[in-house]
Amino acid sequence: MKHWDVIVLGLGGVGSSACWHLARSGLSVLGIDQHPAGHHFGSSHGQTRIVRQAYFEGVSYVPLLKRSYEIWDELNQHVSEELFVRCGLLQIGPSDGVVVPGVLSSAETHALPVVTYGSEELKRLWPGICCASDDVGVFESNAGFVHVERAVVTQLELAKSEGAELVHGVRVVGWEDGSDGVSIFLDDEKHNARQLVLALGPWSSSWLDGLxxxxxxxxxxxxxWFESLPGRMQLTAGTPCFFHETPSGYFYGFPEIDSLGVKIAMHSGGELVEQPEKSDREGVQRGEDFEECLRYAGSYLPGLKRRLQRxxxxxxSMTPDESFIFGRLKEHSRVIVAAGLSGHGFKFTPVLGELIARMANYQELNFDLAPFSPSRLIASE
Ligand SMILES: Cc1cc2nc3c(=O)[nH]c(=O)nc-3n(C[C@H](O)[C@H](O)[C@H](O)COP(=O)(O)OP(=O)(O)OC[C@H]3O[C@@H](n4cnc5c(N)ncnc54)[C@H](O)[C@@H]3O)c2cc1C
Known part of the structure; x- marks a missing residue:
């Protein structure tokens, strides 16, 4: 039986990046996923993800994002059609709300270029996107979106080209921390490694219960995805991504990039489930938030038709403080966990993958990762 340096469980956003960085650092890597590469059952699918640096969630995320940007740019060099498209991001809300002050604070602390506009200027610049008369818009031109499934698949291809062995369509049923390494169990097989990475996305909970x-x-x-009026919301017409704090919640959207139309969604809310089920996807006609998204579009997106295309x-995967779970498990120091990315983690996946490789090689990390420590909430009890 082969003994690996590192086994990575889960080959979604985080796991794909981890496999690439681990393999390029010279370690032997086995990556395993229950679904095919770039699948639509977890957290890393749905065409696009917003990537930004002026982070309203906290200034402490910005150094990680700066490094992520460098790796996104490197990834762009490996593909013929850009993965990271810098079309800009417009963040809108009240000047005393959560988003606008947060964006401005990160921009000021880390000298990030952003421009602030009032509602009339916004209407003139982007007639497809509206806001309340007393709202403010902050435009970050260096932000944009990544093609999410393509990013996962590209990182997996790069991992393979660096020598990682990747297995899809196999479900892992358990792991054990032994005296000479870690073992993982499939239905009828066992693999051993010096270290284990758990990157199981929304399936993480039962694996981490009690830890x-x-x-x-x-x-x-x-x-x-909705159809849009010609010339109003297309990427080619200069439409940016947008994120909007409104009295009814947080909404966001993307410019139209293909015939599917404009993608919009509600960031707040959501339906609590135990874990992803394939059956969730079958026969569901509308989400509970569909009417709210329609109302949002009716009030703020005059460039959108009301016809749902997809x-x-x-x-x-939400943690109580909405910060990531990232680092070694206190009780099992051979196990590195990246989970609970709380709905805002994809933009970080390049740097998380690189940091996993640095951890596995016992190298310096150069970032303050204490806010993400897996044991941070145990310690405070
Ligand atoms: C609707 C939506 C919008 C989002 N928008 C943004 C955004 O704009 N910007 C942003 O930065 N982030 C965004 N996010 C968050 C981001 O997409 C996630 O944080 C990120 O994709 C999580 O990646 P992951 O690798 O942790 O999980 P996943 O990509 O789900 O990967 C987990 C993998 O583990 C595998 N797995 C699980 N259990 C097993 C098992 N027992 N055996 C084998 N394999 C297993 C799964 O098959 C899966 O492939 C959004 C998320 C959603 C859902």
Whole structure:
């Protein structure tokens, strides 16, 4: 039986990046996933993800995002059609709300270029997107979106080209931390490694129960694609991504990039589930938030027609403080966990993969990862 340096469980956003960085660092890597590469059952699908640096969620995320940007740019060099498209991001809301002050604070602390506009200027610049008369818009031109499934598949291809062995369509049923390494169990097989990476996305909860001091809450979320009026919301017409704090919640959307139309979704809310189920995807006509998204579009997106072209289900993995779970498990130091990315983790996946490789090689990490420590909430009890 082959003994690996590292086994990575889960080959979604985080696992694909981890396999690439681990393999390119010279370690022998086995990556395993229950579904095919770039599948639509977990958290890393649905065409696009917003990537941004002026982070309203906290200034401490920005150094990680700066490094992620460098790796996104490197990934762009490996593909013929860009993975990361810098079309800009417009973040809108009240000047005393959560989003606008948060964006401005991160921009000021880390000298990130952003421009602030009032509602009339916004209407003139982007007639497809409206806001309340007293709202403010902050435009980050360096932000944009990534093609999410293509990013996963590209990183897996790069991992393979660096020598990683990747297995799809196989479900792992358990792991054990032994005296000379870690073992993972499939239905009728066992693999051993010096270290184990758990990157199981919305399936993480049952694997981490009792090890974190809290339960990861899995939320079922919906994505909706609508047709748009010609020339109003296309990427080619200069439409940016947008994120909007409104009295009814947080909404976001993307410019139209192909015949599927404009994708919009609600960031707040969500339906609590135990874990992703394939059956969630079958026969679901509308999400519970569909009417709210329609109302949002009716009030703020005059460039959108009301015809739904497509709907997808996807899952957030929420921690109590909405910070990631990232680092070695206190009781099992051979096990590195990346989970609970709380609905905002994809933009970080390049740097998380690189940091996993640095951890596995016992190298310096150069970032303050204490806010993401898997034991942070056990310690405070
Ligand atoms: C609707 C939606 C919108 C989002 N928007 C953004 C955004 O704009 N910007 C942003 O930065 N982030 C965003 N996010 C968050 C981001 O997409 C996620 O944080 C990220 O994709 C999580 O990646 P992951 O690798 O943790 O999980 P996943 O990609 O789900 O990977 C987990 C993998 O583990 C595998 N697995 C699980 N159990 C087993 C097992 N027992 N055996 C074998 N394999 C197993 C699964 O098959 C899966 O492939 C969004 C998320 C959603 C759902």
């Amino acid at each position: 974190l001091g809290f339960k990861i809450r899995v939320l079922r979320k919906y994505l909706y 709907q997808e289900v996807c899952y957030y």
